[in-house]
Amino acid sequence: MRRPLIGFGLAAVALFGVAPLVLGDFRLNLLAKYLCLAIVAVGIGLAWGRGGMLTLGQGVFFGLGGYAMAMHLKLADAGPGELPDFMQLYGQLDELPWWWRPFANPVFAMAATVLLPMLVALLLGLLIFRRRVRGAYFAILSQALCAAFAIFLIGQQGTTGGTNGLTDIRGFFGYDLNDPLNRRTVYFIIAASLLAVLALTWQLIRSRYGELLVAVRDGEERVRFLGYDPANVKLVAYVAAAGMAGLAGALFVPAVGIISPALIGVVPSIEFVIGVAVGGRASLVGPALGAVAVAWAKTALSERAPSAWTYFEGLLFILPIVFLPGGLASLARLRPSWRRRQARIPAEATP
Amino acid sequence: MTLVLSQLFTGISIGAVLLLIALGLSLTFGQMNVINMAHGELIMVGAYTVYVLQQVISGAGWSLLIALPVAFAVAGLIGVLLEVSLIRRLYLRPLDTLLVTWGVSLLLQQLARDVFGAPNVQTRAPEILTGSIRITDDLAISSSRVFILVLALAAVAAVTLVLRTTPLGRRIRAVVQNRDLAAVSGLATGRIDRLTFFIGSGLAGIAGVALTLIGPIGPAMGTNIIVNAFLVVVVGGIGQLKGTVIVAFVLGVLQSMVEYTTTTSVASVIVFVTIVAFLQWRPQGLFTLRTRSLA
Amino acid sequence: MSGLTIRGLTVTFDGFVAVGGVDLDIPDGDVRFIIGPNGAGKTTLIDAVTGLARAGGSVTFDGQELLGRKVHRIARMGVGRTFQTATVFEELTVLQNLDIAAGWARGPLTLLRTRRAVPPEVEKALETVRLTAVRDSPAGTLAHGQKQWLEIGMLLVQNARLFLLDEPVAGMSHEERDATGELLGLLSADHTIVVIEHDMDFLRRFARTVTVMHAGKVLSEGTVAQVQADPRVQEVYLGHAVGEAV
Ligand SMILES: Nc1ncnc2c1ncn2[C@@H]1O[C@H](COP(=O)(O)OP(=O)(O)OP(=O)(O)O)[C@@H](O)[C@H]1O
Ligand SMILES: [Mg+2]
Numbered sequence: 001m002r003r004p005l006i007g008f009g010l011a012a013v014a015l016f017g018v019a020p021l022v023l024g025d026f027r028l029n030l031l032a033k034y035l036c037l038a039i040v041a042v043g044i045g046l047a048w049g050r051g052g053m054l055t056l057g058q059g060v061f062f063g064l065g066g067y068a069m070a071m072h073l074k075l076a077d078a079g080p081g082e083l084p085d086f087m088q089l090y091g092q093l094d095e096l097p098w099w100w101r102p103f104a105n106p107v108f109a110m111a112a113t114v115l116l117p118m119l120v121a122l123l124l125g126l127l128i129f130r131r132r133v134r135g136a137y138f139a140i141l142s143q144a145l146c147a148a149f150a151i152f153l154i155g156q157q158g159t160t161g162g163t164n165g166l167t168d169i170r171g172f173f174g175y176d177l178n179d180p181l182n183r184r185t186v187y188f189i190i191a192a193s194l195l196a197v198l199a200l201t202w203q204l205i206r207s208r209y210g211e212l213l214v215a216v217r218d219g220e221e222r223v224r225f226l227g228y229d230p231a232n233v234k235l236v237a238y239v240a241a242a243g244m245a246g247l248a249g250a251l252f253v254p255a256v257g258i259i260s261p262a263l264i265g266v267v268p269s270i271e272f273v274i275g276v277a278v279g280g281r282a283s284l285v286g287p288a289l290g291a292v293a294v295a296w297a298k299t300a301l302s303e304r305a306p307s308a309w310t311y312f313e314g315l316l317f318i319l320p321i322v323f324l325p326g327g328l329a330s331l332a333r334l335r336p337s338w339r340r341r342q343a344r345i346p347a348e349a350t351p
Numbered sequence: 352m353t354l355v356l357s358q359l360f361t362g363i364s365i366g367a368v369l370l371l372i373a374l375g376l377s378l379t380f381g382q383m384n385v386i387n388m389a390h391g392e393l394i395m396v397g398a399y400t401v402y403v404l405q406q407v408i409s410g411a412g413w414s415l416l417i418a419l420p421v422a423f424a425v426a427g428l429i430g431v432l433l434e435v436s437l438i439r440r441l442y443l444r445p446l447d448t449l450l451v452t453w454g455v456s457l458l459l460q461q462l463a464r465d466v467f468g469a470p471n472v473q474t475r476a477p478e479i480l481t482g483s484i485r486i487t488d489d490l491a492i493s494s495s496r497v498f499i500l501v502l503a504l505a506a507v508a509a510v511t512l513v514l515r516t517t518p519l520g521r522r523i524r525a526v527v528q529n530r531d532l533a534a535v536s537g538l539a540t541g542r543i544d545r546l547t548f549f550i551g552s553g554l555a556g557i558a559g560v561a562l563t564l565i566g567p568i569g570p571a572m573g574t575n576i577i578v579n580a581f582l583v584v585v586v587g588g589i590g591q592l593k594g595t596v597i598v599a600f601v602l603g604v605l606q607s608m609v610e611y612t613t614t615t616s617v618a619s620v621i622v623f624v625t626i627v628a629f630l631q632w633r634p635q636g637l638f639t640l641r642t643r644s645l646a
Numbered sequence: 647m648s649g650l651t652i653r654g655l656t657v658t659f660d661g662f663v664a665v666g667g668v669d670l671d672i673p674d675g676d677v678r679f680i681i682g683p684n685g686a687g688k689t690t691l692i693d694a695v696t697g698l699a700r701a702g703g704s705v706t707f708d709g710q711e712l713l714g715r716k717v718h719r720i721a722r723m724g725v726g727r728t729f730q731t732a733t734v735f736e737e738l739t740v741l742q743n744l745d746i747a748a749g750w751a752r753g754p755l756t757l758l759r760t761r762r763a764v765p766p767e768v769e770k771a772l773e774t775v776r777l778t779a780v781r782d783s784p785a786g787t788l789a790h791g792q793k794q795w796l797e798i799g800m801l802l803v804q805n806a807r808l809f810l811l812d813e814p815v816a817g818m819s820h821e822e823r824d825a826t827g828e829l830l831g832l833l834s835a836d837h838t839i840v841v842i843e844h845d846m847d848f849l850r851r852f853a854r855t856v857t858v859m860h861a862g863k864v865l866s867e868g869t870v871a872q873v874q875a876d877p878r879v880q881e882v883y884l885g886h887a888v889g890e891a892v
Pocket of ligand 1: 659662663664682683684685686687688689690691730
């Protein structure tokens with residue numbers, strides 16, 4: 001009980017005290033971006049590590065959250081009654097499409113960043129979990145969704161910015177994002193969100209629901225004979241993970257200033273997973289740390305030699321998963337009592 | 352009427368490409384339950400084989416003909432290498448296989464970039480495949496598309512023949528239906544797995560050869576086509592070739608029709624929704640192979 | 647009509663008739679053993695009753711039709727089962743296994759909270775199946791026999807009234823068999839129990855009534871003595887080692 005609290009304390013000190021002190025504006029902003037990826041990773045850890053649902057389509061939810069936020073910020077940048085710059089550029093529209101309008105409202109937009117992805121996940125999850133689509137089928141379907149979503153966005157040049165996406169975001173709820181101070185604030189918001197997401201996931205994992213989720217992961221059919229409908233159990237984790245990805249997407253926009261199909265397609269979606277695998281899919285902080293480490297390595301390596309990074313990334317997918325399926329978390333022997341309660345890697349049932 | 356016919360043929364030729372790509376998958380994924388994300392890169396290997404052969408053989412027709420068996424062998428061997436080195440360790444962890452083979456696909460892509468350069472490369476198509484065949488006054492279909500269709504059907508026929516009539520085929524089917532029973536009956540399941548993988552991967556090489564006729568050849572060519580091909584196998588049903596064949600063509604025609612009436616962008620979503628709806632009706636795919644499953 | 651009533655039950659797999667028209671009445675409080683050679687359709691019968699295998703005919707439990715219901719709904723009606731190969735959640739502790747089994751009726755709020763204390767019914771079940779000492783061990787580390795007991799414990803806390811046990815003592819040592827037998831005796835006071843077994847010695851000691859299945863059909867039914875005397879049963883088992891035991 002006490003140790004996790006200490007862990008949270010340490011994480012808070014590191015994120016709120018140490019990082020802002022030692023990192024310059026540029027690096028801190030990079031860290032903000034990494035922390036967004038970490039939020040996605042925590043959700044994937046929950047759905048995949050704990051629930052056995054390998055989702056290769058978190059980009060969809062990340063994108064929904066990101067676009068919802070970016071749409072609002074674009075409208076706010078443009079000012080009341082004006083069209084966002086890119087719409088004027090393509091010049092096919094004389095007024096805002098109906099589905100853009102509600103996003104002018106900041107409360108609606110903020111709620112939508114999380115609720116919209118959750119709603120989509122709920123609908124999709126209901127349809128496919130009820131029909132017992134799972135394992136590899138689920139992974140492939142989630143990837144196909146991602147591909148379809150990206151293609152869809154690319155084709156909607158006039159209303160979503162197409163391949164370019166929504167770019168040049170300047171303000172964040174009235175604050176100028178060019179101001180380094182405001183960018184620091186964005187960092188703090190993101191760090192706080194990550195801690196909140198970790199706390200929420202921690203509670204989910206150690207609750208009775210968390211135990212049930214592991215049971216469903218390891219014996220979905222068996223759980224039925226105990227009177228549960230596993231579809232509902234999985235749905236909760238999947239929808240929660242989608243909400244986290246949506247939140248991450250929304251926060252990514254002020255941190256990086258852009259959201260585009262290239263950031264949410266098939267390739268980035270599967271890249272979300274790698275940090276989780278490296279850090280330890282079934283652990284709480286493993287995915288977050290893994291995501292930050294991988295993102296950092298990507299920046300560091302691809303600055304110098306892009307081709308070296310791709311080789312390294314390929315090996316990251318291969319070596320830890322083959323030789324260390326529990327991820328780095330399975331190496332950490334720091335907290336034995338907590339570890340004992342932690343489920344190890346599932347002996348995956350064939351789908 | 353002509354329009355409908357021409358859309359129909361576009362659909363069929365999309366379907367033929369899908370089929371050619373999915374055919375190998377229906378062996379490795381469908382029969383062996385291995386999700387090989389590097390399948391797309393094996394296709395790339397096949398395509399680059401044509402490119403390399405054309406550096407040494409001047410005749411476009413000959414190089415294409417020779418490329419077919421060579422690509423089959425090269426892609427097949429890479430596939431076997433993959434099976435022996437990695438996939439075999441992961442048979443009980445199908446989802447991990449997926450991620451690991453994705454890693455392999457990144458390596459192969461980067462290797463292609465380093466060897467052949469990042470930009471797409473060009474190959475020459477043989478004379479007879481560059482023109483088109485006139486059906487009516489205002490309906491013509493390109494000969495390369497017809498060639499791909501014929502190639503796809505021939506590949507299906509060959510695979511069916513191998514599975515149905517040869518001892519190897521009987522063994523493959525036995526292993527698929529009951530791996531444990533096959534093992535205790537004295538079948539060397541490991542060797543059969545490798546052979547299945549060889550054929551499945553080799554088929555990817557052949558698909559790669561065919562793709563040089565209709566599209567650019569580049570390091571990333573495998574990534575995009577592979578997603579739909581996996582869908583075809585899932586929707587078609589595991590362990591059944593006929594499902595793959597039917598679904599490839601249905602999906603191809605559906606896509607071309609919807610794209611024609613809407614846009615590519617909207618079509619992608621509509622096709623996905625259709626597939627989810629279909630899975631409501633047949634969650635195990637069009638055809639299923641019943642095996643005894645533990646609760 | 648209380649108890650389990652099966653009428654004209656048929657299960658076919660791609661044309662192969664695994665269960666072909668079985669009628670069976672298991673009154674409340676019975677301890678019924680179902681025996682039969684391998685492939686007789688015993689497991690399939692249980693699969694059909696619990697909703698795992700699609701079946702024709704009719705199965706009622708306390709007057710309510712079971713066929714056509716989903717697996718988890720049938721479980722909620724008080725029909726519980728174990729599996730031929732013990733299937734428990736190996737990663738979870740014994741306590742967690744039992745707690746999950748006790749929990750389908752829990753509301754979302756209870757589920758989202760951490761377990762603070764061991765629920766009394768779980769505590770009781772732990773004692774009944776003699777697993778209190780290994781309460782906090784992962785179920786995967788249990789001995790084979792203990793896993794079977796854990797499964798029985800799970801049925802207990804699940805509030806099942808009808809226990810369908812598929813070969814519970816297969817692979818158990820003599821001591822474990824005896825203990826399991828005692829356990830069944832204890833449970834039979836307030837549960838209806840159906841046991842599939844090949845072990846004739848075990849059957850003779852603990853069965854109240856016996857049904858013999860062969861090739862998807864009921865061959866014979868009655869007390870142990872009646873079944874033993876049935877010439878058809880002897881014929882089916884002729885040449886089998888177990889046959890001599892009957
Ligand atoms: N899912 C299935 N698909 C095809 N055949 C099946 C399936 N399930 C069972 N069978 C067949 O049905 C028959 C009855 O099987 P069942 O498992 O019910 O026998 P059993 O009496 O439990 O045998 P045992 O004593 O060996 O456990 C067997 O011939 C079996 O092969
Ligand atoms: Mg049986």
